Amino acid sequence: MTGKSRWADSQEDAVAEEQRRKEKEAKKRAKLAQQKLAEERRKQHEQQEQQQGGVRDDLENRPAKRQRLSPAQNTDTAQKTDKAAEAPTKLLKFHAPSLGPCRHVDNFERLNHIEEGSYGWVSRAREIATGEVVALKKLKMDNLNDGFPVTALREIQTLKASKHPNIVDLREVVVGDGDDFSDVFLVMDFLEHDLRTLQEDMAEPFLPSETKTLLLQLASAMEFLHDHWIIHRDLKTSNILMNNRGEIKIADFGMARYFSDPPPPNLTQLVVTLWYRAPELLLGASTYDTAIDMWSVGCIFGELLTKDPLLQGKNEVDQLAKIFALAGIPNDDSWPGFRRLPNARALRLPRLPNPPKSSALIRSKFPILTNAGSALLAALLSLNPASRPTATEMLAHPYFREQPKPKSKAMFPTFPSKAGQEKRRRRATPDAPKRGEKGAFAKGRDAVDLTGLFSGRDAEAAGAGFRLKMV
């Protein structure tokens, strides 16, 4: 690319200039690399602490943990070279699980069935050698055309990579009889409850202080996943497990996958259970990112406040209508480019002189929430994915620092276990989408008319404030 003439004698100045620029760039890059390295080491430290069971109470220690990012510590690696002579250097070693073949499922005895999901069944089981109670999830082996189903492989791979106090621990993968296409089971920590079933049995929703504790744990798990380039793609309360120590752990990685920057093209939109599905997915976006998980977190936040799922659409169009009724109607300012999404073309939206603001809508729906609380909820439920906070930003939100403070996990009430004795009641939540399912916005479909969305508002017809019509 560079022409030879640039290096001719007459252009000495340019050469010198180029040299300076290059040096500067190299320095900048080295500095960046150093910071990145320090950051990686910090995370490695933290991960090790977590793995070694030295998990301190996340809530109390969070600010202290964050301070370690301070710039003084970042140069740590750079200075270490000079200090090496002074003190014997302590080297970091990574302790990872061992290599080896799968054990047989016969090492476990099945106690009782917990739940039949769309991807397999889950049961409570006991490891015979140790007496420990675990959860066994049998993977569904459909579609063997291309060999071992890639979704099942991804579930295992992403779960294996996710060692975090708020993500269910995959202890090992065990197999049944047969040389090749035998059954495959995930062995996980057993948790007594899932948040959906639990809330169905509670007389009152969680207290505000409890909601904060749950949300912090959820955000902490999401921060870990997104930092490790994993999108969960099926967050919902029935996939959030809880024990009797106030701890929650995210489960069901059946839809999870790795992403990249820029995001991989042609991702399937058939992810996330309808009620927790982000608007960009409903509008047919084929590139999306971690913000779809943050939308689900917003839905879960709303659900924790009332103990009822926040947006219970009957189908995709209805889901979108319910979303717009709560989070406002998108326009080119609030969500640039949304009109170019495949299903947006068929959409007819109301033109209002003063469209209601999402923050006002959310405040009126949740009068119990403080300003900070509704600001966070409104931000998570931003229609524009780029406006939603990241998990890291969420953790730093003022909502968690104002009164009431997050309740200590140890002070959480205990609940009688459903999974312990009998099969959990089959919930009313819709299932995660199945592969090959068709969306409601099939190609060439007639326009979807949402113009009546806020028409009943002046009359304060609360609740049934819109009309939905397909033309």
Add this chain to the structure above:
Amino acid sequence: MASAPPKLIGNPMATVEQLETSASQIDGIPKELEDSIHFAGARLTQLAGILLRLPQDIIAIAIVNYTRFWLGPEGGSLKKYGAKDISIASLYVTAKLSAYPRSPRSVINVYAYFDAHETTFEHHAPNSPNPLDPQTYFVSEGTYQARRLALMRTEALLLRTLGFTTDTALPYALAITYMQTLDAFADHAAGSALTKRVLAHLNSALFSPQKLYLTHQPAALATAAIYLAGHEREMKLAGEDWWEVFDVGREELGFLVFSLNSQNGFAEREVERWAGRKVPLTVLEVEREMGVGVGMGVGMGVGMGV
């Protein structure tokens, strides 16, 4: 290099017991023959990966998975499983999990191409003046179906034997980051020359008979490759004991540098030893080789027309 970001920081490592002996050796396969087969199989995986246009980090993970399969007394034995089959399955499943999946048909076709060669280490480049007669590597529909079924079986076997540990943290990107930290790119030309050597060392370490990727973490591999490359190019790298910044001790570094440095010699000896012949990559070929070996001494380089 904008592609896959590092996802894992460390890998599970082989234990001392797993390195002491293998299922193949327990089944009576001489260590020397085992090393030869592992080397040829890993190299086949690399070549097939290139023909399938897979990025090097995907190929590297496939080779690590291939290597892990044979590890220790509980690993696969060459008496039972052919190295070629494991190589195909490993490349197929690793690509499937990546952003570059390849169809069973293209994978099977590529292996048929290498199969058609009469010797392991001399190749007809696909675009050379005297290419292989396409008839010799044509896969009929019936053959394809049978091989596809076999591939699916081997894939399941491979996954079970690996305990579903199919991902590996690699040292490539780490090495670049380290070099930046060490100011190795201050002189741009020297920096990129150094990078080339570093990557070459990391690639050839994939074939090492010491199974370096199963015994050392990416940080240590990256550090040793930089040290050796810097030494070869007589490049002064910042600071004394700089490797400690990357948490690598002097002893580990010494061992790794020695192993990396001897890798070329090992590869050359293998090529020489099997000149004009095929390294046995199927169960049947191994049996024949063993038959020959018992009578005539393994690895005598006897050109048998079997």
